[in-house]
Amino acid sequence: MNTGSDRPSTPAGDVQPRRHTIPPEWDGMRLDRVLCDLIPDQSRSRLGTWIRSGEVRVDGEVVERTSHLVRAGTVVEFVPPGDLRRSGGSAPIRVIHEDEHLALIDKPAGVVCHPSEAISGGTVSEQAVELFGPLPDPHAERASEHAGRHGDDALAGDDEEAEVVANLTARPGIVHRLDSRTTGIMVIARSAAAGERLVKQFAERRVQKTYLALVHGEPRFISDWITAPLIRDARQPDRMSVAREGEGRDAETFYEVLERFDGFTLVTAKPVTGRTHQIRVHLESIEHPIVGDTVYKGRRRRQSLPKGAPKMDRQALHAWKLDLEHPVTGEPLHGEAPVPDDLRELVEWLRANRPKG
Structure with a gap:
């Protein structure tokens, strides 16, 4: 045929x-x-x-x-995958801060966080090893325990745990993850002690994460909490969705309007929990999906970007700031990843072409 x-x-x-x-x-x-x-x-x-x-x-x-x-x-x-498949990324990560125990890096769009069965070469984890030498795998022990409980079914059991150890692949240095098409700041563990304590900080929700997102529409409130439990979509298991009452896992996101344009809004989003695709699903749930998101794009037909606006080839979501406790010294640590060119240029265009009056 x-x-x-x-x-x-x-x-x-x-x-x-x-x-x-x-x-x-x-x-x-x-x-x-x-x-x-x-x-x-x-x-x-x-x-x-x-x-x-x-x-x-x-x-x-x-x-x-x-x-x-x-x-x-x-x-x-x-x-095609295999010998001809695209690697886990071609753009280099940028180091924002480093010491003997950790590094803060800026992840470009299109770079996968760690290797998997289908992806290898150029991932954040692999680039970090090239930059810093051998790195600990902060989730190795947890992955081993999970495999022991569930055998070959790596996605069995608790949803959040399964997400962390999905496929049980080695991921040196990786403490937390960003979607491949999301840019921004990540923390890399350089010592075993730092990795263990960083994982604990994230699990105990003591790390403050601040994202920038350009969304469709204009939220009614200047700021608000989105409290909606999330669950893996039964019909599309690669997606998450808002769960019915009494189901799913708790998820909370605080958003705040930074700037309004004609039919679009720049917001900050601060997730308290760290569920898969949380910000994307939560913003879609209040009818303000992220510009460029081809998965969580809402049920209603959305206003397209105006003619002449810079094109956004990915979701307009950027991990902007990270505030945590240094895992060894105990000192407060703040990191910030510059707004990437594609998002910055789109926001500047919307600002310059905002209707007057």
């Missing part, structure tokens, strides 16, 4: 995406099933992990949902 496969000629050593036009007989097929047919030598679970890492585009837009239904005539674009 001809699926419209097209592979442009490329210079030696330069891998270009494969593009497939979906034929009529594949209309309505799940994205992961499409990839299973197109790349039969890869397992469906591995392809699912790969999709959730933002490696696949449909009609030019990144799609992270394995259950996304493709339509006839749409174009699916990807670099």
Whole structure:
């Protein structure tokens, strides 16, 4: 069957995406099933992990949902996994602060935090090892205990625990994570003592995280709490959703308006808990999804960015500030990651083109 496969000629050593036009007989097929047919030598679970890492585009837009239904005539674009798969990132991390026990780094967009079955090379963890030498794995003991309890089912048991030790892959230095398409500050453990104490600080909710987000619409309040428990979506297990009463895990986010534009708002978001995709889901739940988020984009049709505005190729979410206690000295430690160019340029454009009066 001809699926419209097209592979442009490329210079030696330069891998270009494969593009497939979906034929009529594949209309309505799940994205992961499409990839299973197109790349039969890869397992469906591995392809699912790969999709959730933002490696696949449909009609030019990144799609992270394995259950996304493709339509006839749409174009699916990807670099195959395996020897030809894209690495965990090509942009370098930037060191904001370092000492013998930890480092604060600025993660660029498109860089995955740690290797997995489907991703390797260029991740935050691997870059950190290159910069600082051998690093401890702060979650190794917890992952081992989890594996002992649940065997091969790495995602069994407590949702938050499962998220931390998903796939049980080694992740030197990684204390916490950011989505691959979210930029900003992270703390890296350089000593075993620091790693253990940092993990404890995050677990006890003693770390203050401040994010910047550009959202659709204009919130009614200047600031407010979003208190809504989250649960893994039963129909789309790669997604999170707001749980019904009595279900899910507690989740709290405080947001505050920084600046209003015409149909868009720049806010800070401070998550008290650290659930998967928490800020993205919470802001969507109050009908103010993050600009550029292709997964949590709300039920209503949203106003598009004005003509001439800089394009946002990812969710407009940036981990801006981190305040914690130094795990060894006990001194307060503050770190701040500069606003990335794509978000800064979009905000400046909206500000300059705000209607007068």
